Amino acid sequence: MFRQQPSTTQQDLHSATRATWARFLILVVVIYVGTVIAGGLALLYSPSARAELSLGNLGARLEVLGGQCKQGKIANGIWFQEQYPHNLDFSSRCAHIGFSFLTESHGPWSFGWRFAYVDLGTMRFDSVFTMRDDEHLLLYDGANCDPSTMSGCLGHGRGDQRARGVSAGYLTERTVGPFILGAETGLFLYDGRFHVAIDGQGASSNVGSMQFNWRGYQLTPYVGTTARYGYLLLMAQIYGRVRAAEHGCGGCSGFANGSALKLSAGVSIPF
16 A cells, blocks of 8 residues: 555544543553552551651652663664665654652562653654555666556655653662662553655656654553662663554554663652
8 A cells, every 4th residue: 555645534533543542541541640649648648657657768759861762663664665765763862750759668678659751752764665565675766656556656755753651660679789779660651753744756756745644642561770879860761662653543653663762860859
């Protein structure tokens, strides 16, 4: 199938489906986060907790970090093809702003929760490709382009993709020498967006211009590790699958589609 703008009816259907999925995912995360907070408050204000702990020594902290992210690419043949020129930038600057708090301790281990707003940054690509996906293994110069079917046509696409959202995770920490080392696992609800502008390439200039804008809310698990020394915090996190795709839009997806790695450094301020 060649790349074409969906009809108005398709766009309305995709928008309605996307809105339904978004409400469902947001509801799931709200219930999850609400349950976590309720459980944490119950522990914080239980008689035993009040007798033994205060908010300060529970390790409640504001965390602000910045760093570098790298995401996985979609398979060869869709938004780039190995036999044609392409420039894919899967690295981006990213940010993490949130807070964490501990609710209990068992021996040398402490346990709690981390909530954050996460921006995995913006990736960009610039590539030449066949306009029909089923011709991605062929090598054309565009001279025999048929604009009515897009057979034999080449396109030049320039686009960007980003993902940002909120995460909620369960963490554990322990002191090792002068450091506090931690591990966590949780869920990341994010808004994935993809934009691309396509023009005919070379002899396929009669293809004309077109644009695609896709957006959808996705939910993926993540795992991470941390190392803290005083106010300094180092963090590494891996997100299961990060993409930009519309629910109900079949194979609609941006050029990045896979796991994402976030390496960041910043400050952890107790409060």
